[in-house]
Amino acid sequence: MSVDTPPPSDHAARLPRRVALVGTGLIGTSLGLALRRVSQIERVTGYDADAQRLAVAHERGALDAAASTAEEAARGADLVVLAVPASAVGRAAASVASALPEGAILTDVASVKRRVVEQLQDAAPAGVHVIGGHPMAGSHESGPEHGSAELFVGATYLLTPTTYTAPAAYQRLHALAGAIGARPLAVHPARHDLLVAVVSHLPQLAATTLMNLATERAQREHAGLLLLAAGGFRDATRVAASDPDLWLEICAENREAITAVLDDYAERIRELRESLAHEDSTALRQVLEQAHAGRRGLPSKEVSRRPMVELVVPIADRPGTLSEVTTTVGAVGVNIEDMGIEHAAEGGRGALRLAVSGTEEAHRARDAITARGYEVVERRL
Ligand SMILES: NC(=O)C1=CN([C@@H]2O[C@H](COP(=O)(O)OP(=O)(O)OC[C@H]3O[C@@H](n4cnc5c(N)ncnc54)[C@H](O)[C@@H]3O)[C@@H](O)[C@H]2O)C=CC1
Numbered sequence: 001m002s003v004d005t006p007p008p009s010d011h012a013a014r015l016p017r018r019v020a021l022v023g024t025g026l027i028g029t030s031l032g033l034a035l036r037r038v039s040q041i042e043r044v045t046g047y048d049a050d051a052q053r054l055a056v057a058h059e060r061g062a063l064d065a066a067a068s069t070a071e072e073a074a075r076g077a078d079l080v081v082l083a084v085p086a087s088a089v090g091r092a093a094a095s096v097a098s099a100l101p102e103g104a105i106l107t108d109v110a111s112v113k114r115r116v117v118e119q120l121q122d123a124a125p126a127g128v129h130v131i132g133g134h135p136m137a138g139s140h141e142s143g144p145e146h147g148s149a150e151l152f153v154g155a156t157y158l159l160t161p162t163t164y165t166a167p168a169a170y171q172r173l174h175a176l177a178g179a180i181g182a183r184p185l186a187v188h189p190a191r192h193d194l195l196v197a198v199v200s201h202l203p204q205l206a207a208t209t210l211m212n213l214a215t216e217r218a219q220r221e222h223a224g225l226l227l228l229a230a231g232g233f234r235d236a237t238r239v240a241a242s243d244p245d246l247w248l249e250i251c252a253e254n255r256e257a258i259t260a261v262l263d264d265y266a267e268r269i270r271e272l273r274e275s276l277a278h279e280d281s282t283a284l285r286q287v288l289e290q291a292h293a294g295r296r297g298l299p300s301k302e303v304s305r306r307p308m309v310e311l312v313v314p315i316a317d318r319p320g321t322l323s324e325v326t327t328t329v330g331a332v333g334v335n336i337e338d339m340g341i342e343h344a345a346e347g348g349r350g351a352l353r354l355a356v357s358g359t360e361e362a363h364r365a366r367d368a369i370t371a372r373g374y375e376v377v378e379r380r381l
């Protein structure tokens with residue numbers, strides 16, 4: 001197998017052509033607006049249980065056509081995206097199942113993945129590829145009025161391949177996420193839920209708590225309190241304005257992981273309080289400096305101009321390899337910018353070609369893949 005063949009950059013050959021969106025709220029409408037800008041996409045059809053929301057998405061140009069049932073939207077689609085609340089994913093998947101052609105991809109965008117991916121797998125007929133998804137972009141607003149084609153630009157788009165995921169299907173969804181400006185990152189569904197508890201679910205509940213504390217203090221102590229709120233308070237509480245129904249569901253679906261991270265948070269607040277009460281400015285300084293460095297180093301959404309490096313991983317044609325390699329790269333915090341799959345003429349073996357931005361990132365990914373027992377050939381693009 002040669003490593004001198006061209007890099008994996010031919011998006012057009014592998015993007016889905018006909019997309020169905022079930023659920024045209026904030027995320028569904030944003031996806032529709034973004035997908036309709038991708039020239040290789042021929043048709044975006046949508047359905048929403050709420051006719052008004054479907055009409056708004058259509059009027060806003062997120063859809064080529066509005067269908068009157070989920071099944072009608074999905075008929076003939078090679079990609080179906082369920083952009084509905086987590087509790088509705090199972091039902092929505094069942095309602096499109098009979099319309100899904102063999103080879104189609106069924107994905108979702110829900111904020112929790114473990115149970116949702118199981119439900120997708122249960123509903124999908126044989127020959128349909130299931131890959132969970134979760135764009136880490138959104139808003140405290142909901143509904144189609146707030147959708148934006150730009151929402152996903154620079155955002156991490158989590159994909160949850162499993163042992164069953166076919167490499168070519170994964171590659172198509174990966175390419176689609178890239179085509180709307182997002183940066184795909186692979187993570188196992190159960191691991192996904194533990195991770196988002198930290199970076200999404202805890203921030204929501206911390207913002208909620210802070211907002212309630214301030215509101216109650218304003219009522220009890222000084223009616224003008226909230227007029228004093230400057231940028232810091234506004235930044236720290238923005239997501240408290242999110243849809244309570246959405247967050248009730250997320251809390252119910254990810255109760256264990258959220259409870260554990262809340263315990264960690266409560267303990268840290270308690271320690272902080274102790275440092276303050278005992279005038280331990282050394283401890284307090286350490287906490288403030290650690291957070292200062294951490295916040296300044298937060299990865300930005302800007303895609304920097306770093307050299308692209310290709311990692312070629314010879315793989316056996318067996319289930320689970322794609323998921324293992326991509327989630328290994330995700331676990332060391334490296335986005336795969338583009339990917340290709342080669343099948344050797346003799347069959348049974350092939351190669352995954354992964355394009356990674358940055359030499360240091362490429363080495364991190366290479367070392368992690370090598371540690372899993374794979375061979376990796378590296379070359380600068
Ligand atoms: N709001 C956010 O910032 C983000 C949300 N998500 C996830 O995206 C999904 C959608 O959330 P949003 O777009 O924010 O909510 P939304 O409330 O704006 O939209 C959801 C839409 O789904 C429709 N719907 C509900 N059940 C349905 C069914 N069975 N069939 C067809 N349509 C149905 C509703 O009528 C509504 O229009 C949720 O699973 C959420 O966890 C993911 C990333 C960010």
Ligand SMILES: O=C(O)C(=O)Cc1ccc(O)cc1
Pocket residue numbers: 110111135136137138139140200239
């Ligand atoms: O508004 C914001 O900043 C968010 O973080 C929105 C959000 C809400 C739910 C998700 O699953 C992902 C992102």
